[in-house]
Amino acid sequence: MTLTRQFNPAAWQPEIEMVRFDLANGLTLFVLPDKRLPILSLQIHYKVGSRHELSGVTGISHLFEHMMFRGTETLGPEEFSRILQAKGGEINAFTTKDHTSYFENLPSEHLELGLQLEADRLKNLKLDDETFQPERQVVISERKLRSVDSPFGLVLEELFSAAYTQHPYQWPVIGWNQDLQRMTLEDCRKYYSEHYHPGNMTIVISGDAEPQAVRDLVEKYFGDIPPPGLPPAPRVVEPPQRGERRVIFKKVSQVEAFFAGFHTVGLDHPDIYPLNLLTLIMSGGKSSRFYQEFVRPGKAVEVSLELASPPWAAQDPDILILVAIAAPGQPLTELEESIWNEVNRVLSDGVTPEELARAKKLMRAQGARSLAHNFFRGLLVGLFHMKTGDAGQVNRLLASYEQVTAEDINRVARQYLREDNRTVVILKPVSPEESQRLGELA
Amino acid sequence: MINYIPEIYQSSLPGGLNLIGMEYDRVPWVSLTFMVKRGAETDPPGKAGAADWAAEFLTLGTARRNQLELATDIESRGAALKARGGFDAVMVSLEGLAEDFPQLMATMAEIVQTPGFPEEEFPLLKERRRAELTHLLDEPREMANIRFLKLFFGDAPYGHPAQGTLESVAVLELKDLQDFYRREFSPRAASLVVVGMVEAAQVEPEAARNFGAWTGGGSPSPTYLAAPEKLCAPGIYLWDRPELTQSEIRMGHLGLPRSHPDFFALKLVNYILGGGGFSSRLMTRIRSDLGLTYGIRSQFHFRRAPGPFVVSTFTPAAKTAQVVKEITRVMTEVERDGVTPQELAEAQSYHVGHFPLGLETPQGLARQLLSVDLYDLGRDYLKKYCDEIRTVTLETAAQAAQIHLRPESLVTLVMGPASQCAAALQELGPVTFIQES
Numbered sequence: 101m102t103l104t105r106q107f108n109p110a111a112w113q114p115e116i117e118m119v120r121f122d123l124a125n126g127l128t129l130f131v132l133p134d135k136r137l138p139i140l141s142l143q144i145h146y147k148v149g150s151r152h153e154l155s156g157v158t159g160i161s162h163l164f165e166h167m168m169f170r171g172t173e174t175l176g177p178e179e180f181s182r183i184l185q186a187k188g189g190e191i192n193a194f195t196t197k198d199h200t201s202y203f204e205n206l207p208s209e210h211l212e213l214g215l216q217l218e219a220d221r222l223k224n225l226k227l228d229d230e231t232f233q234p235e236r237q238v239v240i241s242e243r244k245l246r247s248v249d250s251p252f253g254l255v256l257e258e259l260f261s262a263a264y265t266q267h268p269y270q271w272p273v274i275g276w277n278q279d280l281q282r283m284t285l286e287d288c289r290k291y292y293s294e295h296y297h298p299g300n301m302t303i304v305i306s307g308d309a310e311p312q313a314v315r316d317l318v319e320k321y322f323g324d325i326p327p328p329g330l331p332p333a334p335r336v337v338e339p340p341q342r343g344e345r346r347v348i349f350k351k352v353s354q355v356e357a358f359f360a361g362f363h364t365v366g367l368d369h370p371d372i373y374p375l376n377l378l379t380l381i382m383s384g385g386k387s388s389r390f391y392q393e394f395v396r397p398g399k400a401v402e403v404s405l406e407l408a409s410p411p412w413a414a415q416d417p418d419i420l421i422l423v424a425i426a427a428p429g430q431p432l433t434e435l436e437e438s439i440w441n442e443v444n445r446v447l448s449d450g451v452t453p454e455e456l457a458r459a460k461k462l463m464r465a466q467g468a469r470s471l472a473h474n475f476f477r478g479l480l481v482g483l484f485h486m487k488t489g490d491a492g493q494v495n496r497l498l499a500s501y502e503q504v505t506a507e508d509i510n511r512v513a514r515q516y517l518r519e520d521n522r523t524v525v526i527l528k529p530v531s532p533e534e535s536q537r538l539g540e541l542a
Numbered sequence: 543m544i545n546y547i548p549e550i551y552q553s554s555l556p557g558g559l560n561l562i563g564m565e566y567d568r569v570p571w572v573s574l575t576f577m578v579k580r581g582a583e584t585d586p587p588g589k590a591g592a593a594d595w596a597a598e599f600l601t602l603g604t605a606r607r608n609q610l611e612l613a614t615d616i617e618s619r620g621a622a623l624k625a626r627g628g629f630d631a632v633m634v635s636l637e638g639l640a641e642d643f644p645q646l647m648a649t650m651a652e653i654v655q656t657p658g659f660p661e662e663e664f665p666l667l668k669e670r671r672r673a674e675l676t677h678l679l680d681e682p683r684e685m686a687n688i689r690f691l692k693l694f695f696g697d698a699p700y701g702h703p704a705q706g707t708l709e710s711v712a713v714l715e716l717k718d719l720q721d722f723y724r725r726e727f728s729p730r731a732a733s734l735v736v737v738g739m740v741e742a743a744q745v746e747p748e749a750a751r752n753f754g755a756w757t758g759g760g761s762p763s764p765t766y767l768a769a770p771e772k773l774c775a776p777g778i779y780l781w782d783r784p785e786l787t788q789s790e791i792r793m794g795h796l797g798l799p800r801s802h803p804d805f806f807a808l809k810l811v812n813y814i815l816g817g818g819g820f821s822s823r824l825m826t827r828i829r830s831d832l833g834l835t836y837g838i839r840s841q842f843h844f845r846r847a848p849g850p851f852v853v854s855t856f857t858p859a860a861k862t863a864q865v866v867k868e869i870t871r872v873m874t875e876v877e878r879d880g881v882t883p884q885e886l887a888e889a890q891s892y893h894v895g896h897f898p899l900g901l902e903t904p905q906g907l908a909r910q911l912l913s914v915d916l917y918d919l920g921r922d923y924l925k926k927y928c929d930e931i932r933t934v935t936l937e938t939a940a941q942a943a944q945i946h947l948r949p950e951s952l953v954t955l956v957m958g959p960a961s962q963c964a965a966a967l968q969e970l971g972p973v974t975f976i977q978e979s
Contacts, residue, residue: 107741109570109640136568137546137898169820178830181820186888188895191820207895234833241858242836244788251680352785354676385622386601386613396609398669401677427673458618465620465639472569472903532785541787 114468115495116477119311121318126299126327129318130481130491131311134474140307141474142204142214145482147302148295149198150275151268151416152334157287159275162195163239164291168202169193170231172224177231180217187213195273198415199486205475208308212317219321222296232285240281243274248541255349255359255527256421262347263361263419263523267338277542299327302485306478338363338417345523350538353529355401356432360524361419364407364516368488372413373500374508375420375516379405380459381451381509387458393442394424400435401425409463410497411483419523420516432526443517450510463501546898547924548907550914551742556754558729562911563736563745566904570640572738573904574647576654577912578632579733580726582704583766583847587697589718591671591706593627593726596719599667600634601625603658612653621646623653628704630766630846631916632726637904640739644748650734651752657723664716672711682783683856686790686957693779693976694794694850694953698770728759735911737904769796769848776951778866778973782960789862789958793869794852795951800844800917807934807942808842810889814881815873815947816840816853821888823872824853832868834861840873842946846917851946859958863966866956870949877947880940893931 106112121129149161171177181191189206204214247253257272264270274280303322305314341363365371383390383404390403407413407420422443426435470476485491493500530538548564555561585592601623602609616623621638636650678684688703695701706714734753736745773796798808809817816824816839824838834857843849853873857865881889900906901924914923956963960975967973 105565105567107565107567107640107739109739112570112739137902139898139902178820178826182888185819185821186891186895188892188897188899190896190899205899207898210895234831237833238829238836241788241834241856244858245836245856248787249682251677352680354679355673385617387610387617392610395670396666398666398673401670401673425677427669428676454618458614458620461618461620463620468569468639469571469637472571474902535785 114471114498116471116481118481118491120491121311121315123298123319123323125323125325127318127322128302128485129315130302130304130485131309131314132304132306132477132481133309133311134306134477135308138208138308139206139474140208140211140305140309141478142206142211142218143304143306143478143482144202144218145302145304145486146200146295147198147300147486148200148331149196150271150273151197152295152331153268153271156279157283158271158279159239159273160283160287160291161200162274163236163280163283164288165193165195165200165202166235166239167227167232167288168221168225170235171226172220173226174224175217175220180221183217184210184214189214197269197273199483201479201482203475203478211305211309211314215317215321219325222322223325225292227285227288227292229285232288236280236283239274240277243277243280246274247272251353252357252359252527254351254541255357255525258347258349259359259361259421259523259525260419262345262525263341263363264338267336267416268334269338269414269416269418293328294331297327298322298325299330302482304478304482306481307474341521341523343520347523347525348528349525350528350530350535351541352532352535353527355425355428356430356529357423357425357527358432358436358524359424360422360522362422362516362518362522363417364420366416366418367410367413368415370500371512372410374504374512375407376409377456377459377463377501377504378451378509378513379407379420380462381455382446384459384462389442394435394439398427399430399438400427403439410500411480411487411494415487446513447517451506453506456504456506456509460501460504464498467498547901550911550921551746552921553746555729555750557757559753559756560733560915561736561746561749561753562733562915563742564907564911565741566738566907570739571637571904572640572643572646572736572740573637573908574635574650575735575908575912576634576650577733577735577916578726579630579731579916580763580765581627581629581631582702583629583699584722584726584763585699585702586718588710589714590702590710591704591714592718592722593632594704595627595667595671595706595714596722597625597627597632597634599659599663599719600653600657600723602663602667603660604652605656605658606652608658608660609663616649619645629700629849633912643738643740643744647748647752651756654727655753655756655758659716659720661716668711668714671706672708675706675708675711682786682788682790682957686792686955687854689781689957689978690792690794690852690955691850693955694774695770696772696774698772699766700845700847700849725760726762728762729753729756730759731762733915735908735915737908737911766847767799774953776953778954778956778967778971779976780960780964780967780973781955781957781976781978783957784959784961786958787859788856789859789956789963790856791862791865791869792852792854792955793866793952794850795948795953797842797849797851798844798946799846799848804942804946805844806930807938808946810886810893810931810934811876811881811939811943811947812840812842813889813892814885815876818889818892821892823876824869827872828855828865828868834858834865834868859962862956862958862963863970866954866967867970870952873947873949876943877949878944880936880943883936886934886936886939890931890934894928897928
């Protein structure tokens with residue numbers, strides 16, 4: 101097949117073409133056809149993440165994601181991955197606070213095989229002690245890697261657990277060590293039956309595919325799975341914070357650092373757009389305020405303002421995180437004071453039109469860049485749908501940023517970057533001996 | 543017939559610079575990479591980081607503009623500038639929206655041809671690098687990688703980290719960066735790679751206008767091709783880090799140059815051994831069967847000169863010796879018995895099926911072009927790639943495994959709490975305790 105190629109950037113259309121199908125059993129399917137290459141991204145998003153967990157079984161969403169690769173009644177452990185990888189596929193999965201997503205980026209000729217295997221593990225997953233016990237150990241090793249032995253993993257966990265007093269975002273996606281140690285196979289079985297069914301999932305096929313043919317295939321493999329009804333959705337509202345919270349965390353570290361979290365909004369709130377532009381103005385690139393003020397002169401290894409951008413933003417109100425890692429030998433108290441001065445400068449003087457224009461163009465560029473990839477196109481559609489029920493937001497994304505004014509940014513800065521609304525965790529370095537005296541890291 | 547690989551265009555500019563590119567029409571993006579085919583392997587003794595620092599320094603000001611003016615101009619276009627030195631090459635990349643292509647090309651030329659080497663930026667760069675390298679001490683995986691290469695290669699060119707060391711921070715001078723630039727930034731050993739929504743008919747004159755007259759640079763260093771004469775003795779080396787809960791493990795020996803004729807056979811053998819994720823024997827044994835790690839992989843670092851072959855993993859400290867033993871056992875089985883027909887067939891179909899996924903984005907295409915050019919793989923390399931994979935046989939794979947996997951020569955570095963792993967390691971053989979450097 102020969103495609104007409106056009107090299108006029110001005111004529112380029114950023115809209116993603118999407119065709120939606122709703123199966124009788126509640127399954128939602130999006131097909132995003134694009135035939136440039138004989139490849140596609142097959143994605144299955146389950147609407148379950150750490151926000152659906154209960155205290156005592158934290159981390160089960162992520163551990164269960166691992167179990168989905170451990171075999172079915174007819175396939176051995178990891179055979180799912182081996183079969184699709186042998187066709188050229190990239191196979192992986194990830195768990196977040198709000199959802200669990202599985203994907204296979206593969207040659208389009210193997211779509212049916214991918215769907216067949218996904219349906220097999222949805223219907224016939226093998227959950228027994230033989231596979232559960234080693235996988236629990238793998239996850240405990242992963243937790244040590246990502247949280248315990250990493251420079252700031254435990255510090256960030258402290259931040260979330262101090263900033264949220266009631267909402268499930270207070271625990272890490274990977275779960276608390278004690279919960280991982282005591283979780284049972286029975287917990288996994290219950291979780292599987294509650295959350296893994298057509299009514300709670302969205303399939304996205306992005307790339308070389310015909311919508312109607314895909315629909316027929318999905319009906320063939322998933323259409324006969326009954327929906328047991330939607331699991332109860334947690335509706336926890338974190339109460340407004342009424343004053344700064346400060347926590348000290350001691351560990352072996354070469355540097356002092358602090359992480360400050362400010363309660364903001366979730367994906368479906370319009371303030372998410374000015375807030376994201378604000379993060380770019382403060383710390384996006386080398387011309388940003390924080391880079392010029394703190395990183396370039398060597399006062400800090402890093403000073404940044406971070407908030408996941410749509411559609412990666414959390415479904416419920418997330419925290420905007422200010423990360424400040426002092427340069428070795430630089431006192432943290434002075435750094436913290438100068439950072440708040442810099443933040444206060446934005447609150448009092450606002451941002452400039454040049455800064456806003458730069459941030460908007462950075463967003464436009466990043467948006468265009470991500471649309472080169474079937475995988476990201478699929479994620480954009482799937483995540484907007486899962487978290488807001490409106491996949492069409494993907495095609496209004498650029499406009500949502502373009503509409504933001506300097507006054508919007510100044511308003512959200514003043515509204516959210518308040519001292520009463522922040523939680524600060526300070527990393528205080530200690531020697532290995534003192535660290536051991538303080539007790540086990542877990 | 544594979545018809546989805548974009549045609550490569552190539553021309554030699556009047557000053558001698560090689561221009562190579564591909565047209566790309568999916569998104570209005572353009573990726574420009576200036577590649578100098580000399581890198582950290584040319585760092586003078588004791589001056590680790592010279593090439594990489596020189597690369598970053600180019601972004602800190604030109605003859606015409608200071609660092610802030612440059613960054614503001616680039617970022618106001620939504621573009622991104624990165625410059626880094628690795629082994630075998632230094633890359634300066636500038637990517638952005640295709641509508642800004644002429645400005646991006648002019649900016650790239652300005653950065654590469656007229657660096658300002660502003661003196662006031664050097665102490666700041668030095669402080670930033672010192673801070674980053676100190677902070678790196680808290681990253682167990684990075685520290686294990688760096689320590690392994692130093693242990694293995696010693697003072698040979700691939701033995702130091704490209705970004706420099708805390709020791710070299712103290713001695714590097716602005717002159718070292720300028721020397722690297724003046725010596726190696728020459729059209730005789732460089733290429734400009736352009737991939738994006740810009741037609742070749744526009745790229746070529748624009749490149750000629752901006753780079754055609756450039757003849758700069760001295761005589762580039764001779765290419766580094768030989769294997770080092772002296773390497774670390776095989777055995778177990780333990781770096782005690784009592785504060786860690788897991789051990790980082792690196793096991794390796796000398797690998798091969800990119801030009802070696804066994805490249806494709808060994809690529810497939812390594813995929814089966816430890817490069818292929820859940821399709822590999824190491825992942826199956828150490829993670830899936832035993833639950834002893836979250837991740838394990840093996841890799842041949844194919845460079846101009848023989849790079850290292852390394853198996854990398856981590857495990858709860860008490861399990862360290864068991865993992866070291868299992869890795870050696872799995873590697874010995876592949877070396878002795880080769881791979882099975884099914885494993886080879888699946889490794890081949892993976893590489894053939896996966897090939898178009900690497901051509902999806904401008905960055906993916908640029909990576910392919912840079913590799914083709916850096917290692918002289920030939921203009922038809924991408925078109926022949928799948929056939930090269932398919933022609934590997936069970937016999938050639940077994941032969942490659944037997945010749946190039948050498949479990950008896952493994953240098954094993956363990957970085958972890960000695961109190962929990964030393965005794966068990968000593969049962970496997972003598973253990974040499976080492977320090978940070």
